[in-house]
Amino acid sequence: MxxxxxxxxxxxxxxxxxxxxxxxxxxxxxxxxxxxxxxxxxxxxxxxxxxxxxxxxxxxxxxxxxxxxxxxxxxxxxxxxxxxxxxxxxxxxxxxxxxxxxxxxTARRTAAVSLLAAQKLAPRKDGPLLIVGAGVQGLSHLKAFHQGLGVQEVWIASRSASSADALVGHAERLGLKARRVDDPNAALAECPLVITTTPAQQVVMTARPRDDAFVSAVGAFTPRMVEWSADVCQHLAHTGTLVVDTRDADHEAGDLLQAGVNVELLPTLRDVVCQTEAWQTAAQRRLEHGGPVFFKSCGWGxxxxxxxxxxxxxxxx
CATH class of the missing domain: 3.30.1780.10 (ornithine cyclodeaminase, domain 1)
Structure with missing residues (x-):
């Protein structure tokens, strides 16, 4: 051979x-x-x-x-x-x-996982898309959601105005309508699609997503990291639908773990794709109660x- x-x-x-x-x-x-x-x-x-x-x-x-x-x-x-x-x-x-x-x-597969979750779970897929964090993951999610979900309008928030403006410029070159927003929490009221890709060294998101929102929380992928406040995570656990990428999130989903959410009870993306009993139960609850979908992405080999x-x-x- x-x-x-x-x-x-x-x-x-x-x-x-x-x-x-x-x-x-x-x-x-x-x-x-x-x-x-x-x-x-x-x-x-x-x-x-x-x-x-x-x-x-x-x-x-x-x-x-x-x-x-x-x-x-x-x-x-x-x-x-x-x-x-x-x-x-x-x-x-x-x-x-x-x-x-x-x-x-890492950039492309993380965005593709968020895209698959949105294709399966997002109540609305028309946007605007709010991206919080204008780094590598912000760019990869912008491209993935434009190509795979047909998003035509994106709002960008970042600690760095120059980084946000750069990503706005990239979106405009792709033919999207784009704008920079300085307060991502206020922007949640206008955006049914939300991606958070911050460095996750501190809480950034303190407002509640819309009832018809899909959120992919990407930035916090260890127990010590956090983007979303405990109050919001607890609210979502009671009123929305929480899905994690894999069972590794049971010990890695910093936002949810720090909020005291029992992550082990949450369905995974595999449950969604394979329509397991765990997802059927969650889907029935979602059908009855509505509320936003919060997808927690931690990464997986x-x-x-x-x-x-x-x-x-x-x-x-």
Whole structure:
């Protein structure tokens, strides 16, 4: 058997291999694939407050390991918050197939997960879309929701006016109607689609979403991190529908855990996709009581595996 020549894909080739429509379909397929195995990720605290994430996963065809660092204050250094790579292997031969850009995968698969959740759960899909946080995740969610949900109007809020203006400019170049807003809490009353992608070092969101809102809370992905106030989370637990991305959120969903919400009782995105009994019960309650949908995204190696599957399929053509 001829040895594989591993490919190294930089940021743009990695992005090109992960169009949002294909990646979202792959995520949905992965949630229904019984061969997928994803052990708990290892999070190694680093001196200075950063973290090293080690995230392996495999299915019947592809194995991968993601190695990334998260340094919250790297923007002050002019460096990316997330850095690292993902290594792909062929399961049958064990040969290394490729190394792909970790931050690009993180940005695109996180946005694709939010997009899939919105496609399945959003009461209204017409917008305006409010994006709180104008960094890498803000940009990736802007592109994903424009391409995958048909959003035509976006409102941008950020601690940095220049960052918000830059993302507004990007949206306008895509042909969207866009504006900067200085108070994201006031903007909640006008926006049925909401994405929060802040650094999650402190509470930013203190107002309640609209009754017909879909919220994807992305920024807080460890127990110590938080974007949404405890009061709002508790209100949503009683009046809305809460869904988490995976069972890893049971010990990682900072917003909900700090609010005292019993995360273990919440349905996951897999429950939604597979229409399990857990989701049927939540869906019936939602039908009877209405209220906003709050999707808590914490991240999972399976989402990276879905991206690896997309790349592997492209490399095999």
């Amino acid at each position: 001829t040895a594989l020549t591993p490919r190294t894909l930089g940021p743009q080739p990695t992005a090109d291999a992960l169009p949002y429509a294909a990646l979202t379909r792959e995520i949905e397929d992965l949630l229904q694939d019984p061969t997928v195995a994803v052990p708990p990720r290892l999070v190694q605290p680093l001196h200075g407050g950063g973290s090293l994430f080690v995230m392996p996963a495999a299915d019947a065809r592809v194995a991968m390991t993601k190695l990334i660092t998260f340094i919250a204050n790297n923007a002050q250094r002019g460096l990316p918050t997330i850095q690292g790579d993902i290594v792909l292997f062929d399961v049958t031969t064990g040969q290394r197939m490729a190394m792909i850009d970790g931050p690009t995968v 399976g989402w990276d595996l879905a991206a690896a599957r997309c790349v592997a399929a492209q490399l095999s053509r």
